[in-house]
Structure formats: structure tokens, C-alpha cells
Amino acid sequence: MAQPLFASLKRSGARVDVLAPEWVAAVLRRMPEVSEVIPGAFRHGALQLAERWRVARELKKRGYDSAIVLPNSWKSALVPFLAGIPRRAGYIGELRYGLLNALYRSSKAPMPQHYARLADDGLGELERPHLEVTPLETEETMQRFGISSPYFVLCPGAEYGPAKRWPYFRDLAARLGATVVILGSAKDAPAASGVPGLNLVGKTSLDEAVRLIAGASAVVSNDSGLMHIAAALGRPQVALFGSSSPEHTPPASPAARVLWLRLECSPCFERECPLGHFRCMKELSVDTVLGAVRSLS
Ligand code: SF4
Incomplete structure (x- = not known):
């Protein structure tokens, strides 16, 4: 950002x-x-x-x-x-x-x-974030982890707290019908537990995660650092928002689809749901997310 x-x-x-x-x-x-x-x-x-x-x-x-x-x-x-x-x-x-x-x-x-705004010369036209990864770098990393194309990347974690984590990544992975690679830091291990696919959570460096995201057919994530990385790499992606707001921390990419229910209590920006029902994420169905993934070009 x-x-x-x-x-x-x-x-x-x-x-x-x-x-x-x-x-x-x-x-x-x-x-x-x-x-x-x-x-x-x-x-x-x-x-x-x-x-x-x-x-x-x-x-x-x-x-x-x-x-x-x-x-x-x-x-x-x-x-x-x-x-x-x-x-x-x-x-x-x-x-x-x-x-x-x-x-x-x-x-x-x-x-x-x-x-x-903190730049001296004022705003001007904002450039889109952009990370540079070569196809060879991605290929080498895929080989290291035994991955072949095509594959989807799922990022079920969000360090800020559970109110930003969609709870149905396991069901989504089971229904995608494609190779699934799960990425995140070691702290994301509980969120990734039980998600079917090649679980590389905590097993890659951040740079390896960047290289693997660069080769993904599509990326599904919460509002997290890896969401912004997918956006900066221009990968087709579905970004899931709950307690936070895509108006505040949007994935800056024309290839991104944002799903956000915009409930009356949302965004609350809390780490855990203060109302206890967590409707902002629980009511975001697997069918809706799957439909968004399939609609990505
Ligand atoms: S208060 Fe609303 S926006 Fe915040 S976590 Fe709970 S359901 Fe989500």
C-alpha cells in the first residue's frame, strides 16, 4: 500500500x-x-x-x-x-x-x-502497485515444491484477527476441482488446518510465496498482506472482506473481485466480532465465492 x-x-x-x-x-x-x-x-x-x-x-x-x-x-x-x-x-x-x-x-x-499524501510533490495520478517476478523464478519455485500448472492459491489467514478470516476455505478447496496450494505464514497454520491441498503455510519464505502467487491461475484470500501481493502481481483474484473495508484497504488491481456483504455493523475494524455472530463472513457462502472464482477471466 x-x-x-x-x-x-x-x-x-x-x-x-x-x-x-x-x-x-x-x-x-x-x-x-x-x-x-x-x-x-x-x-x-x-x-x-x-x-x-x-x-x-x-x-x-x-x-x-x-x-x-x-x-x-x-x-x-x-x-x-x-x-x-x-x-x-x-x-x-x-x-x-x-x-x-x-x-x-x-x-x-x-x-x-x-x-x-506524504510525498512532497502532492498526489498526482497514483500508480498501481507492481512487483517484478520472472517466469523462471516462478518455475524454479514450483519445481522446488513439486507443483505443476495450473493451480489455485488459497490464503486462509489474516494476521490482524479472526474477524478478517473467512471460515469456509476448507469447503471451497474441496469444491474447486483443481490443484490447490495453500500459502501463509506459520501464524496462519490454525486457519489453514484441514484445508485440502498442498499446505505450504509456514513452509515458504515470503519471497517463495510471492513467486508462487505470480504463477497462480487465481488467488482467493482474506483482506491480508498476500491479497495485496496478488494485486501487485496482477493475478486474477477474489478478495474476501468482513470486519474491514475494501474502501480502506482495496486490492489495487483490475483483475480483483471483491466480495463484501456491507452489513450495517461493517466495517467494525475489530479483531474479533464484538457482536458474537460474525455474520459478515459467515453469510458469505461457498457458492458465492466459487461463482466469483469461476467468473474470473
Ligand atoms: S460486528 Fe459486524 S462487521 Fe464486525 S465482525 Fe461482527 S459481523 Fe463482522
Whole structure:
């Protein structure tokens, strides 16, 4: 969702380096706008002042003119401040007055536009996210896991919480009548349990998952990181939304079909259904999802 921002910066003539955790570096390295990924091993919720000082010293040596901080936390703004980067932009978030000096008020725009607002040269036309994978890379990865074409990819997980996870992937896989590859991180193992097919959940690197999605006939997922990867690869896909909203985090692809019941309680953006009935996902039937998959060209 940040790639349109990177593209906008690149278009303005800037070099774009990204400071990010190593686990996400595989995706960033496949973005043509990103020159370099600088790994920062910051744990969620941990201050890790010594590590932030170390990274700040590294950034200071590089002499950056400008830093854009995408997360809203106070901690995330520390490194560019300690590095003395002259322009430090981001949303006010956790009252980051002083740490940042180009502050923006939060917007209700969809996330790609929300991030792209932080580019200096304004919005312009947003570019669609795009990841580069060669056919050979996909072929090698398929061989490594013993997969032959054609195959569907199912992604039954969603790290945010159960309110984003459609509960019928098992039935869908059984009725697809094709080779099914199930992808996700180790944390998605409970959601993938019992889904018939080649279960590679927790068994691939993120980069291998990207390569396999690039070769899929179609991808069915919840609103998750892998949904955005399928969109950036332009694969035919069905994206299932429950407690979240496709108006906020849409799969940015003309090849995507979104299924969302738009109940009166939706989106609630909760991790678990606060009403207990979970109708937003339970009433999204296997027949409906199957019909959407079959309608993909
Ligand atoms: S409150 Fe509504 S939108 Fe939120 S999880 Fe429950 S059924 Fe879904």
C-alpha cells in the first residue's frame, strides 16, 4: 500500500531507500522504485534504544535529505530524529511534535492515498502497485515444491484477527476441482488446518510465496498482506472482506473481485466480532465465492 508513495517520490527524481524489518524486505526488493532496503530489527512494542541509535548513526553517514515515517508510533519517528535528517515527515500519530517537523493531519483516504499524501510533490495520478517476478523464478519455485500448472492459491489467514478470516476455505478447496496450494505464514497454520491441498503455510519464505502467487491461475484470500501481493502481481483474484473495508484497504488491481456483504455493523475494524455472530463472513457462502472464482477471466 506504500508503493504508490515510493513511485511518486521516484517520479520526482528522488532515490528511495526503505528502512524496514527483514521479513518484509523480500517484497520491497521486488519494487522497481526501491533502490535499497535497510534492515531494522525493531520488535513490535519494544523501545530498543541501542539498536535505534545504531541504525540512526548508519543513516546519518548516508546524508539523507528527507525521511517519511509511515507508522504512527512515537518510536518509529525516533530513528530519523536521532539521525538528524533535515526533513522528517509523517502523520501526527502519537503526538510526534518535534520528532517530526513536517506533520500531516490524519486522513480518512484509502491507505494507498493516505501514504501517498506524504510525498512532497502532492498526489498526482497514483500508480498501481507492481512487483517484478520472472517466469523462471516462478518455475524454479514450483519445481522446488513439486507443483505443476495450473493451480489455485488459497490464503486462509489474516494476521490482524479472526474477524478478517473467512471460515469456509476448507469447503471451497474441496469444491474447486483443481490443484490447490495453500500459502501463509506459520501464524496462519490454525486457519489453514484441514484445508485440502498442498499446505505450504509456514513452509515458504515470503519471497517463495510471492513467486508462487505470480504463477497462480487465481488467488482467493482474506483482506491480508498476500491479497495485496496478488494485486501487485496482477493475478486474477477474489478478495474476501468482513470486519474491514475494501474502501480502506482495496486490492489495487483490475483483475480483483471483491466480495463484501456491507452489513450495517461493517466495517467494525475489530479483531474479533464484538457482536458474537460474525455474520459478515459467515453469510458469505461457498457458492458465492466459487461463482466469483469461476467468473474470473
Ligand atoms: S460486528 Fe459486524 S462487521 Fe464486525 S465482525 Fe461482527 S459481523 Fe463482522
